[in-house]
Amino acid sequence: MDVKVIRKDFPVLKNTNVIYFDNAATTLTPNQVIFAMNEYYEKYRANIHRGIHKLSEIASKKYEEAHNEIARFLNAKSEEIFITKNTTESINQLAFSLYFSGYLKKGDKIVTTLLEHHSNFLPWLRLKKLYGIELEIIRPNEEGIFNLDDFEKACKDAKLVTIIHVSNVLGSITPVEKICKIAKGYNALVHIDGAQSTPHMEIDVKKIGCDFFSCSAHKFCGPTGIGILYMKKELGEKLEPALLGGGIITKVTLDDYFFTKLPDKWEAGTPNIAGVIGTGEAIKYLKKIGMKNIENYERKLTKNIIEKMNDIPNLEIYGPKNIENRTGVIPFNFKNMHPHDVAGLLNNLSNIAVRSGHHCAMPLHTNLIKRANGTCRASLYFYNTEEEVEIFIKTLKEISKLS
Ligand SMILES: Cc1ncc(COP(=O)(O)O)c(C=O)c1O
Incomplete structure (x- = not known):
């Protein structure tokens, strides 16, 4: 599975320099x-x-x-x-x-x-x-x-x-x-x-x-x-x-x-x-790419991103700790910051697209996560890369200084 080659199939990746981490909302379309x-x-x-x-x-x-x-x-x-x-x-x-x-x-x-x-x-x-x-x-x-x-x-x-x-x-x-x-x-x-x-x-x-x-x-x-x-x-x-x-x-x-x-x-x-x-x-x-290849690639990327996010001060991550029990949907919050502000900063500082809010799951947010304003959510797909993860982590570290 060659992600560099795969990325060429996606016009949005070619026509913009977005880091698209909003795949749980919707995915990009290949040619x-x-x-x-x-x-x-x-x-x-x-x-x-x-x-x-x-x-x-x-x-x-x-x-x-x-x-x-x-x-x-x-x-x-x-x-x-x-x-x-x-x-x-x-x-x-x-x-x-x-x-x-x-x-x-x-x-x-x-x-x-x-x-x-x-x-x-x-x-x-x-x-x-x-x-x-x-x-x-x-x-x-x-x-x-x-x-x-x-x-x-x-x-x-x-x-x-x-x-x-x-x-x-x-x-x-x-x-x-x-x-x-x-x-x-x-x-x-x-x-x-x-x-x-x-x-x-x-x-x-x-x-x-x-x-x-x-x-x-x-x-x-x-x-x-x-x-x-x-x-x-x-x-x-x-x-x-x-x-x-x-x-x-x-x-x-x-x-x-x-x-x-x-x-x-x-x-x-x-x-x-x-x-x-x-x-x-x-x-x-x-x-053609293979669903097993997609699953394995995403698991590796998810493991890497979560490990790096865990080291960022003031950042809370939700969901299963064991990587085997989860996919590349990663909800998080900075203490004392509104998720919309964090999503706005990711967008403005590094052109990173994530979603913020309740993600159409209000009972879950109010009863389980217990964050009234919701969460920020990064969600990965097989066309995302380690380089994108690096930029995301670097930007989160900058935002962390504001929290
Ligand atoms: C778990 C889950 N169920 C249902 C839906 C609704 O999908 P759609 O908006 O395509 O109807 C979504 C969309 O995000 C979802 O994540």
Whole structure:
């Protein structure tokens, strides 16, 4: 894996001299993805599955190829993969669907955790607030590590367990395979929010053993506007989709409708065709580098950056101490400084992009980290370098003098 060569694929890295450490928010796009999407607009712009003309045939074929690529990326079948707008929409659709289908009813229990992004918290909190569904929230320790006994107790009478795979705040990795096993022992369905895991590690939904899995293409070098919802085939067939419209039915009468086969049943309306094609290309790009190589490279970079950050006075770092339990998402604060001020200084002094605030995880910040103003968050990807880390550390040392 040659990072210098890889970096040449990313126009933003070529056109600006940004040190981009905001990869948990969104990632940069390589030329290969941009070209594939442009090709759709320039050479075969047409709707899919609707025309019998040549352009529609090409567009349909390319869309289906990309759909299959996405499925293989998660080790799912194409009929188990539904395209949405983002992780947020995938989870909202799932919540609506489980409620519309009568799977979740008043008095039923959902188990979730304190680490959740608002996307995997609010749709379930709404079911509690409006429809009397119980929500049990499991707390990890300060580092974001769970005690599995808590799941063993909570899952006993649960209908659904919905958990984050990698925390977008702490970078902690949740042992989803073990939790699935526990939940399955009590016949609960399991949904995994994979927005922060899919970009950084090999994902195998069958091995994990979950029923549902959500992620966003823009977090793994794909375009914005593409989300993925994986659903086991038998559930996709059984459940009522949240969205109804064109392309999903075999027959409509004045008082009934009949669904077509999977995955079309779950993809109502004209999809983001260029976006799906771009996502397929992003996956090919990642596979060429190798997900294992990406994971190993990022782990080394993360270990190095954390070791150096640990030596900086007045700097607090949150998340797992053991590097094996985390990814390259690193939240931190300087004592007595507002995270927005720190992010502003990193930007102004060295053109370093990080995120500051609550990172759409307010319950986590208020109940676990207990920093009312949130945190600063550096988040790495495979195109980041040791040289960038050096500049980041040097700038933090300068900021430390102000704290
Ligand atoms: C863990 C997690 N879940 C869900 C989301 C929501 O993703 P999106 O904004 O693509 O819907 C994010 C985004 O940061 C995330 O980090």
